Amino acid sequence: MQKTYHGSCRCGAVAFAADIDLDKGTTRCNCSFCRKARNWGVLIKPEAFRLLRGRDRLGRYDMSGGGHSDHCFCAICGIRVFSEGDVPEIGGAFVSVAIAALDDASEAELIAAPLTWCDGLNNNWWNPPGEIRHL
Numbered sequence: 001m002q003k004t005y006h007g008s009c010r011c012g013a014v015a016f017a018a019d020i021d022l023d024k025g026t027t028r029c030n031c032s033f034c035r036k037a038r039n040w041g042v043l044i045k046p047e048a049f050r051l052l053r054g055r056d057r058l059g060r061y062d063m064s065g066g067g068h069s070d071h072c073f074c075a076i077c078g079i080r081v082f083s084e085g086d087v088p089e090i091g092g093a094f095v096s097v098a099i100a101a102l103d104d105a106s107e108a109e110l111i112a113a114p115l116t117w118c119d120g121l122n123n124n125w126w127n128p129p130g131e132i133r134h135l
Helices: 032-039 106-114
Strands: 003-008 014-019 024-028 041-044 048-053 058-061 069-074 080-087 091-096 115-118
Touching: 003 080, 003 091, 014 041, 014 091, 024 032
Parallel strands: 024 115
Antiparallel strands: 003 014, 014 048, 024 041, 041 091, 058 069, 069 080, 080 091
């Protein structure tokens, strides 16, 4: 069921609202960025995301070097809150909300959310990696 969730960084300088249906699933990946960041996210369309404060406090990291996606984090406390980009293979423009940044998702909602593993390390995105215990 779609619901409006609120999220923020640790210090509160960056805050957002996002319309998310956790029942549709979340993702984790084994690429070098996601592995180090312990990334767990949920993809939504840009129109379902609203930055409420902190645009001037956002740092951006373009891991791909090609402008396909920016990982956004609070420049004060360093917490990654979302990513945004445009990748035709996954449906075009998107925002990937960091599950860890959600302030009002209950433990029960997070436990029930389906999880899809992606093998980004080997550019085999549509299949799960062979090993996930270390992720």
